[in-house]
Amino acid sequence: MITAERKPLDEILELVGDKKKILVAGCDTCVAICLTGGEKEAEILASELRILAEKDGRAVEVEHTAAIRQCEWEYLDMIAEKVEAADVVLSLACGIGIQSLAEKFAPQLVMPAVNTNMLGMPQEHAVWLERCVACGECRIGLTGGICPVVRCSKSLMNGPCGGSHDGLCEVTTPEKEEIECAWALIWERLKAQGREELMFTERPPKNWSKSSSGGPRKMVREEAKPV
Amino acid sequence: MAEPEAAVETAEAPKKPVDPDFEPEIIVFACHYCAYAAADLAGSMRLQYPSNIRMIKLPCTGKLEVIHLLRAIEAGADGVYAAGCLEGECHYLKGNLWARKRVNHVKELLAELGIEPERVEIYNMSSAMGAKFAEVATEFTQRIKELGPNPVRREGVSPHAAAREALGGVAMPDEADSSAATAEEGSAE
Numbered sequence: 001m002i003t004a005e006r007k008p009l010d011e012i013l014e015l016v017g018d019k020k021k022i023l024v025a026g027c028d029t030c031v032a033i034c035l036t037g038g039e040k041e042a043e044i045l046a047s048e049l050r051i052l053a054e055k056d057g058r059a060v061e062v063e064h065t066a067a068i069r070q071c072e073w074e075y076l077d078m079i080a081e082k083v084e085a086a087d088v089v090l091s092l093a094c095g096i097g098i099q100s101l102a103e104k105f106a107p108q109l110v111m112p113a114v115n116t117n118m119l120g121m122p123q124e125h126a127v128w129l130e131r132c133v134a135c136g137e138c139r140i141g142l143t144g145g146i147c148p149v150v151r152c153s154k155s156l157m158n159g160p161c162g163g164s165h166d167g168l169c170e171v172t173t174p175e176k177e178e179i180e181c182a183w184a185l186i187w188e189r190l191k192a193q194g195r196e197e198l199m200f201t202e203r204p205p206k207n208w209s210k211s212s213s214g215g216p217r218k219m220v221r222e223e224a225k226p227v
Numbered sequence: 228m229a230e231p232e233a234a235v236e237t238a239e240a241p242k243k244p245v246d247p248d249f250e251p252e253i254i255v256f257a258c259h260y261c262a263y264a265a266a267d268l269a270g271s272m273r274l275q276y277p278s279n280i281r282m283i284k285l286p287c288t289g290k291l292e293v294i295h296l297l298r299a300i301e302a303g304a305d306g307v308y309a310a311g312c313l314e315g316e317c318h319y320l321k322g323n324l325w326a327r328k329r330v331n332h333v334k335e336l337l338a339e340l341g342i343e344p345e346r347v348e349i350y351n352m353s354s355a356m357g358a359k360f361a362e363v364a365t366e367f368t369q370r371i372k373e374l375g376p377n378p379v380r381r382e383g384v385s386p387h388a389a390a391r392e393a394l395g396g397v398a399m400p401d402e403a404d405s406s407a408a409t410a411e412e413g414s415a416e
Binding site for chain 2: 008009040043044047048050051052054055
């Protein structure tokens with residue numbers, strides 16, 4: 001799913017500026033599941049903003065709402081009235097949701113209250129691990145179901161670098177946790193599948209123009225478009 | 228009695244003189260299985276504790292969410308605490324441990340808002356600990372008197388009513404409410 005983390009309060013306050021009527025808009029899909037931007041979290045942020053305003057003696061009006069999905073026009077219709085009545089909308093949705101809201105209600109001010117950070121897999125309750133970067137050309141059929149683009153720190157496509165030791169990467173996470181070497185994992189998985197020869201198969205270079213490096217992407221399903 | 232650990236350390240603020248006329252309004256989210264019964268016991272034991280506390284009964288402190296604590300502060304409560312079962316003794320196994328995490332998270336949020344995190348707390352006690360209930364109420368009231376009023380004061384808003392409203396159907400009727408309900412039912416018949 002798409003995961004996001006809430007921005008620090010100071011940054012949010014700077015984005016809101018001196019606007020008096022604030023709407024905190026959550027999204028009840030991906031960001032709700034990652035406990036960052038659902039209706040509950042929208043209510044918490046709204047309460048925080050009211051507490052701060054009351055404490056500082058500023059007269060602001062803060063409301064909250066949530067769309068079932070902020071990235072779909074139909075669901076945005078359901079919160080239209082509140083969005084249009086606000087001076088600024090603080091969206092807790094992912095980057096897609098925030099932009100959909102901003103586009104649908106342009107020129108309404110829509111500000112991000114979160115940083116969208118990854119396409120993550122919930123490893124356990126309240127822990128997410130990055131598993132995909134939507135590169136547009138999936139190769140995990142050749143790598144035992146383990147993505148080297150996202151799980152190798154250098155996104156190497158043809159085996160490990162010299163920094164792989166005892167199954168670990170030479171890079172650590174920003175939290176200084178160890179990272180497993182994706183290519184060591186791939187080797188072990190392919191061995192378990194009896195497909196080690198895949199490691200020695202020549203592969204054509206990956207087409208990165210299908211990733212975000214090739215400019216904004218667009219997908220059209222002609223057979224499904226309304227007639 | 229061991230103080231629960233505070234998750235957030237705050238800079239030592241210069242101590243303000245305590246206003247003798249300041250009577251804080253304190254909301255207590257009390258678990259039905261322990262603290263609420265401990266309060267009853269404290270009453271039966273004729274123990275004295277400050278009248279500043281207003282209780283809200285919950286089926287378990289695990290039902291308490293971040294927004295419930297925030298709404299009480301937003302409505303002007305000077306202090307808020309949860310009183311749950313002893314750790315390891317929760318009727319629902321881990322509700323009080325969840326509550327501790329949430330209380331600690333609210334402390335972080337308050338610190339971010341520039342409000343003393345000490346205004347929220349969680350205590351653990353069993354239903355047999357009437358004396359501890361009175362002691363905690365006294366100690367927490369004193370803590371809040373020293374901190375002074377919540378900077379978020381809203382005229383005409385009852386923190387107790389706001390906290391109850393935020394909880395919706397989660398809050399259990401207290402004894403007074405339930406006897407009123409029984410009387411109503413009686414008169415309807």
